[in-house]
Amino acid sequence: MAGMATGVDLIQRPRLRVALALLVSVLIGGFFLWLAGRELEFDKIGAWLRSADLVRVGALSAVYGVLFLGVMFLRAVRWRYLMRHLGTYRTWDIVAGSFVGFAAIVLFPLRLGELVRPYAISRRTGCSFSALLGTAVVERVVDGLCVTGLLFVTLATYDGGRSTA
Numbered sequence: 001m002a003g004m005a006t007g008v009d010l011i012q013r014p015r016l017r018v019a020l021a022l023l024v025s026v027l028i029g030g031f032f033l034w035l036a037g038r039e040l041e042f043d044k045i046g047a048w049l050r051s052a053d054l055v056r057v058g059a060l061s062a063v064y065g066v067l068f069l070g071v072m073f074l075r076a077v078r079w080r081y082l083m084r085h086l087g088t089y090r091t092w093d094i095v096a097g098s099f100v101g102f103a104a105i106v107l108f109p110l111r112l113g114e115l116v117r118p119y120a121i122s123r124r125t126g127c128s129f130s131a132l133l134g135t136a137v138v139e140r141v142v143d144g145l146c147v148t149g150l151l152f153v154t155l156a157t158y159d160g161g162r163s164t165a
Contacts, residue, residue, distance in 0.1 A: 025109050028109060029109075072098070072099065072102050073095060075098065075102075075139075075143075076094055076095040076098035076099070077091065077095070079094060079098060079135065079136070079139050080094045080095075082135040082138055082139055083127070083132070083135055086127050086128075086131050086132070086135070087125075087127060089127065090125075093121065093124040093125050094121055094124075094125070096120075096124060097117065097120035097121035097124050097125075098117055098120075100116060100117070100120040101114070101116045101117025101120055101121075102117070104116035104117070105117075114136060114140070115133070117132075117136060118132035118136045119132075
């Protein structure tokens with residue numbers, strides 16, 4: 001038994017822990033993909049994809065990508081504005097750390113990437129993680145209020161009819 005590793009030893013190994021977390025994430029994601037697509041008619045989807053104008057789809061995807069990156073950049077700059085009372089930091093350090101965090105938000109389950117963003121910026125700037133986490137919370141609250149405001153504007157202007165165009 002001297003050379004045998006226990007279950008606790010295996011989980012404490014960083015690579016194995018990352019692999020296990022990745023496996024669990026893939027299984028959870030796969031389950032939800034199956035749940036969402038179990039009643040889809042894949043033959044109709046395939047026929048639609050074969051008839052799609054791939055140049056137009058590619059161009060629209062590129063436009064979406066540029067707009068998405070622009071929005072992420074503006075969110076990072078907005079966060080820099082919230083950080084101004086913590087010190088003076090280069091915009092690039094905040095944007096780079098924010099983009100790492102945004103990627104983590106997409107890749108990690110349960111939006112755990114929201115913790116990566118302040119961590120990445122604290123590593124690049126030397127600012128306190130806890131102070132950055134506080135500004136991240138404020139940024140998320142402001143973002144939630146903006147989205148809620150857009151919801152109320154939409155509900156106030158929606159007449160319930162369908163477009164005839």
